[in-house]
Amino acid sequence: MSASDAAVTGIGMVTPAGLGREATWDGLCEGVGFGARDPWLAGLPVDFSCGVHDFDGGALLGKRITWRNDRFIHLAMVAAREAVADAALDTDTWDAPRVAVVLGCASNGGDRWAAEYRNLAEGRVESISPTALLRSLPNMVAGEVSTDLQALGPCLTTSTACAAGTTAIGTARDLLRTGACDIAIAGGTDCARVPMGSAAFYRMRALSENRQDPAGASRPFDADRDGFVLSEAAAVLVLERPEYARARGAHIRGYVSGYGASSDGFHPTRPDPEGAGARRAVLAALADARADVSEVHHVNAHGTSTPLNDRVEASMLSKVFRTPPPVTSVKGAIGHSLGAAGAIDAACTVMSLERQLVLPTANLDRLDDGMDLDVVTKQPRRHRMEAAISDSFGFGGQNAVLFFRAA
């Protein structure tokens, strides 16, 4: 641990594997997929997803707050409250202007757009809700969480597609380093299981079309993978400078010790076939942490279950590490939650280091030909780890990697 590290003192998660941090961890340890037929997507070519089906934002947060915002904000608020409680921070007495909020979001809310566009098209402008914009804009998730927690420092949303959650945590770490804040609430959220999300990603041929087996459709690194599965989730970490956390007697779960970002400059959706951008981000994160590749004892992979991403990622990891350490992708269990994904991976990586357990990759039955990876499957694997990385790659060629050390 060094003074430039950020201590992780709180974690909150809401995912298809469970409502809450421990419920999510336990669900992921089962090593099974949570995909299922989705009534919201009925009638579409891809009518299944991974959802947090027992999540009711109004019941958990109160309709006084939730009436005006979309589900992706509700998910983030619940995860943020859990993270702050886990960090044993008192929002009534903390130095509010010194608390930052940085949340990643790949898309925006979509709960009401279909209805509001119908109102617009049919000339009913007066029927459009005054909340149409504010309930759905990406920046509003950071704004609403800041208001809810009374975290009054720098407040922003990062938009780097499927890397947004990772970018948010890296950016928050940087805010701590520059002294712009003492505490950062950082993570990501998205509710991607909306009809237009399914239709648009289907049109890009990005989704699994395995309607016969929704629970087995997301299968990272498997020979039979055919695309990703839409999901919804939020994960939030509380970050503090180590001396600040220690001074208040906080329990430190782990450290963000390195952050690297890069861009492919290659294609809107396809990764650089050599994985050059991804590789540069991994090496940048290691350099930032002043760590050698041999110090990486586990990789929490992006592993989306799309044919191309997983192939390029596997090959990149083999090149960087020669013999890569144990790898996992939690997307086999909970699908791809876009802007939340990197934050979930970060939270899981910290918990893996804490518990010395690598989570299993659900649905991986037969590793694809040409992949020389040790991917953990079926059940959690006990493994000695001092440090690990979590990598995320977004459309637009936007890459972000975090390096974590055990506490």
Place this chain on the structure above:
Amino acid sequence: MEPAYDLMARLLTEHFGIPEEEITPDATFEQLEVDSLARVELITMIEDRLHVALPEEHGDATVGEAAAYLDRLVADRADREPAAPTGDQPVAMAGPAR
């Protein structure tokens, strides 16, 4: 048709999460912490349900006053056009789509 007061009280509770016991005819929107954004949303929902056009309520209006005004509007319209449209539920009224 549901009396305007009952409709308003129901929306304030079901959609805006205001506890039922706080809603009385004498309570002002300000007292209920129904801010201007929420008032516009409420008006939008009522207009779509009752098929009337409303001015924006002031925060110091009471729920009872607003309901009485609404009942008058609906009654006036019924006098003028006996076959007022019913049942035609506009989309935005359905509340959150999911």
